Amino acid sequence: MTGMTEISSAAELRELIGEPSAHAAHKTRDRLHELDRQWLARSPFCLMATSDAQGRCDVSPKGDPAGFTHVLDDTTLVIPDRPGNKRLDGMLNILSNPHIGLNYLLPGRGDTLRINGRARLLRDAPFFDALVVKGNRPRLALLVEVEEVFYHCSKAFLRSDLWKPETWEPDALPARARIVKGLEAKDVPLETLEEHYGPQYAERLYG
Template identity: 30%
Template sequence: MKTVQDIDALEALYDTASGAALTKVVHRLTPQYAKWINTSRFVVLTTVGPEGTDGSPRGDIDPVVRIVDDNTLMLPDWRGNNRIDSLRNIVRDGRVSLMFMVPGSSNVIRVNGTAVLTDDETVTSTFEQKTMHPKSVIVITVGEAYFQCAKAIMRSELWTGDAVAGLPTAGELIKEQQAEFDAKGYDDAYPDYAKDRMW
């Protein structure tokens, strides 16, 4: 298989980026970008560390991040599986990317920047939900933000396609690696687990 070995060869494959593709990039959250992000309840957080990269979906019942000012976002780390892969990466390498999505919208907002982690109770306590608060909060400094072309979501019919039947369940995915695992019991309990332990 032939591979692309340098930037000149890569750029030769593509046309020059359009003016709009370049001018859409902002280096702070403008009112319109802030309005869009403040509507999003779902984001994919991407980090990098010594072991490689990590992409982590994050969701909330409210806006998934808090906009502190036009250069700062806060993302609470709600209760999960305790792998803390993203958090380990941030502590060692602050580079992050975020991809915000809103159901029904074909646009995606991307933010690149740097992050630190805080467990300061004066911060974590401000995110209280159902008497619980996150153990830590990711504080992101915006380096750049821009919207992603809608073609990918339109092409995939992400919001308009029918639900796909026959996908493996979470329990079945675990059972594939652990033969004695009770996949059905896990899947049957999962709705209550998600409802009771989301924080």
């Protein structure tokens, strides 16, 4: 492609953007504060970033009832795994590269809680009994050793109007069943997919 000017060094990047404020540069912590614990107790959703040994990245959404992340102590978290598509992209990444990034959201809030650390996969532990939701005891959980904690400000959410219902247009794009029909399951009748992703889909989340 022509007409592009690429940045190829940290010095060039800093020359263009500048230095962070002292507040931004030094806001990271290496353990949870009581305010972080309160945030985790109220958050029903996070984005989990991992990468494999070659640096190829993956970001997966994780959601459960608020407080789904179990805090063992100020430097250790546990995230239960729930039934899914069994691709295990993030889990497989962790086996070759334990570094993990988590960004916790609170519906309606623009700021987010970011936690970076190292993760391990557990198939059982005494605290698994505390992770049961609707009868589902996880077969797998992530143990995260916290290395960095800090909050992101609200700018991205304010710019995007993410939490303003008047900007939402869920029907502007094809429904999930039609997307699956077009891309993933072309041989499956649309009616079958619509039934699968219909009202009963939510009843099978922990099955």
